[in-house]
Amino acid sequence: MHEMTIAQNLIQILREEMGRHGARSLKSVHLDIGQMSAVVPEALSFCFEVATSGTDMEGARLVMNVVPLKGYCPQCKKEFEIKGYTFICPSCGSTEIKTIGGRELSVVEIEVD
């Protein structure tokens, strides 16, 4: 389950952030999860809960926002949302598009005490 690895990486990032702010406990974490990052939010939430159990992060809420996949067409110079995994420009029908978002997983905001 690769969500456990992600959860552990996430905890490491959060620990550094908490240290930087001199925080004692973690209340919530807001995450952006790319549609293409292959992360299952429910699984990540579960792994996070397991991995933080018994630590100072126990009980922290994971708030996840799934970011849709975005494409860019070099011909039209337009950005658009890729739906249903169809990698075609909606304006000109070109298939020479670049994916510019939706693969990332990033911490947007953390709430601490």
Ligand SMILES: [Zn+2]
């Ligand atoms: Zn186009």
